Amino acid sequence: MKLLILLVGVLAIIAIAQLTKVYELTRSMRKTREEDISPADNKLQANLMLVWMFLFFAGVIYLYSAYGDYLPEAASVHGAQVDSLMSINIWMITIVFFIVNFLLFYFSYKYYFRKDRKARFFAHDNRLEMIWTLVPGVTMAFIIVYGLITWNNMTGPASADAIQIEVYSKQFGWIVRYPGDNKTFGSATYNLIDPSTNPLGMVTRENIQEKVDAIDEQIESLKKEIEANAKLPIWPDSYLESQQEKLYRLSRDKQRILDLNETKNPTTGLSEWEAGADDKIINTEMHVPVGKEVEFIFRSQDVIHSAYMPHFRAQMNTVPGVPTRFKMTPTITTAEMRNKLGNDEFDYILLCNKVCGVSHYNMKIKVIVEDEKDYIAWLEKQKTYVAPAEKEESSPTTDSTTVTTIVVPNNKVVAENK
Amino acid sequence: MGATAEHNHAHGHDSHGHAHHHEESFVSKYIFSQDHKMISKQFLITAIFMGIIAVMLSIFFRLQLGWPGESFGILNFFLGDKWAPDGVLNGNAYLAMVTIHGTIMVFFVLTGGLSGTFANLLIPLQIGARDMASGFLNMLSFWFFLASSIIMVASLFVEGGAASGGWTVYPPLSALPQAMPGSGTGMTLWLLSMVLFVASSLLGGLNYIVTIVNLRTKGMKMTRMPLTMWALLVTAILGVLSFPVLVSAVVLLLMDRGFGTAFYLSDIFIEGQALDVTGGSPLLYQHLFWFLGHPEVYIVLLPALGISSEVISTNARKPIFGYKAMVGSILAIGFLSFIVWGHHMYVTGMNPFIGSVFVFTTLLIAIPSAVKAFNYITTLWQGNIRFTPAMLFSIGLVSTFVTGGLTGIILADSALDVNVHDTYFVVAHFHIVMGMSAIFGMLAGVYHWFPKMFGRMMNTKLGYAHFWLTLICGYGVFFPMHFVGMAGAPRRYYSYSEFEFLDWVMDLNPIISTFAIVGGAAQILFLFNFFHSIFYGQVSVQNPWGSNTLEWTTPVKHVHGNWPGAIPEVHRWAYDYSNPEHEEDFVPQVVPLKTGEHGH
Ligand code: HEM
């Protein structure tokens, strides 16, 4: 097979070479020069311009008719606005596309070189130039205004009763978190992440203690080693330095974790650690109610990802260290959409749209839009982060507030509530 | 500037054995040359080799996209068992190929290659100078370019593979070797190569600016310069102002990778470990990168537009329509290109109000662009068009510039970009408006100035075949991608088989890939024509295209210092084609005005 491809390639080149030779021979016999384009050649190229134009336009029209319905009707309120903005834009650029390409190829065809004519000496014309500065100017003004109105609608602040959902990305998958009955997310920090038990880095009193204990243990053993070495120096200096560096890091990690203090939210009376106990964390699918505004809060564990939901015309990057937001109101339930499309298998999907590593192409989570009561019923069934029985122990209501309250630095908070 | 007469023999016949006898002159003439014409050829030939690699890479990954999971002996043949076991490209290799393809095309072929070739060749010749302001810096510029090209290609062969995070190499992905194999040694080499590349661009750019500003011959007022000169001047200014910002972005990234700083990193947990870095912002990198990145697309495009202005006017035998408006729009585009970078960041979480400002500035660029397009078309109107291969490619350029520019209107509109950002719609847009246009401009330039570079003509018939195949295949590849993208298909995906909702557009993929393969193969016509004509092409006459500009007043055989005698004086603009006051249909710039004639 390889040989065959190689052979075809070599033969093709030889063929070109032979043809060129023949051509060059006839050229030298007829004494023609390469830069003198013969009338026949000029005519041929002119005709090809026209032929090409028709083929090109036919191809474009075919693509529009076969693939023009790019996505099903938008399944969100802002999505419908985006779609009408889009269709106006597409109409406009399509018309300009046809007109300008037509003029280009038609003029190329019509004005091919003939010896007996001379081109028209036409160097400028202020009126014409004014027209094609002003017309695009006015058109752009219209597009800008219409576009920005839509943009402002979709990016304005979410309403106070919007449902908040955290969408969390990591190599390679999505995790969603619902705030639970208290409607408040607990805090989380990357320092406490454990990929198998606590992928979000949720903060509770237990896992802080666990983490601190673990660090203490490491510090102890490191210290012992260093002391032993001080008595009987066997390590090279460089190794000693690296051990000391490690020690320093561990104590810094510990301090960071100890810095995470409980603050009470004045309206709910809950600390952010307590708030997290009833959070619900799910990594198989995301449910959202139809007709209610949803505000997504995005976080990322490792690199930048992008949460893209094409059916809702929604997208936002997830950035490590910088929470981002996007709000939308779904309008069509999964069941209705299945009906419309005549496809029982159809599901909305959230997919990763920022290259993030080898499985980027396969990083997705199903999105289910349903009636509010189904949504509530589904949410009820989901496990809380801390099982209710433990919850009692871990957050005795009032007397736990003896801890000094220090405001948690912003970048460690999952989502400050407005 | 010393004009040494013994250098003026024809190029191409010097064999290695022959050179041995006077080694010094061979080395200083062909290798460490400081002559702008030789340096321009060095740039062009390096760029052609880089282009071959980039096209081959695109064909490799198009095979995977067209027929996912199918085995191709050719992949295994070129990439070996590590990257293409059983003839199927693996996921990491796919991303590395895409990244290096994009990097090479944008920086090495269309920045270094395009500007390096034509700025070097044309600036001294068209403004009437003996050489560049500094031949030595010019030589350094080429050698930095070559070194960075070699490093970039070498990075394909290192353990872990080449950089794989896309040509924009966003951190944290690119900053953390544990995030993907390509973020290891491959990424370090990518960054080093870029630093050298920027050094090359700056040396070249400063030289171009200084030369154009200071070394114009008598009578060559700025307002009489051919549009190629204006385009190359503005391109060089854009490069000099924006490339340093890329270097700072790259250096900070190198520090984050190697020295434990946290410019771009914060709150990261990866590979079972919470990293020690806090307080940086990945968005900082994106701002720095796109502050270069957007001007960069005009650095790629403007020289192509300049070349096509020249070629279209010459071959339509008509003055370029609206010379002043053309200069004005080049300047306007150059200026605006610095204040639109945020249109790449609408969905990064950037403040939506700032997004609105970028919508406004970006859509303004449509106005000078439209002026340019209409002026080209008016130049053709009632012309007397001679279809040389260069002219065909220039007409093709106008078409792709318009077609691709129009979809930019959608991407500029933040509300619409939300749904097409990072999809194949973007891939379609930038390949048509930047990729195809700039490549067409570059090819037009090669066909048009080949006689000036090599003293011989290229074969016209092969040029015709090359043009039509390239135009058809180019549109065949990139036009359907709009629809793939609008249907919601993200870019930089190894395969789309995981998404049922995309199945229906995926039958476009084998078609696209077929066009890509045929289009790639069609470039063999060009390569053959190019290398064959260097040695065996018909010997050129002094002014084969009947052109007005100064380069055609120099002898066919190159001389050091360009003109054997005095540098000619310029009396008129470059566009007196079919001027009714003259018998001939062209009037070179060196012809004095007749009494009573109005100059432009
Ligand atoms: C041989 C013709 C070409 C083909 C078949 C081709 C095809 C492709 C494809 C399929 C992608 C992958 C898109 C993605 O997954 O994101 C791509 C990426 C890219 N191409 Fe091309 N391309 C060609 C020529 C060019 C040219 C002339 C340019 C010059 C501007 C160019 C610049 C790029 C860039 C910048 C990327 C983005 C790489 C990235 O995602 O980081 N390509 N190309």
Ligand SMILES: [Cu+2]
């Ligand atoms: Cu991802």
Ligand SMILES: [Cu+2]
């Ligand atoms: Cu841009």
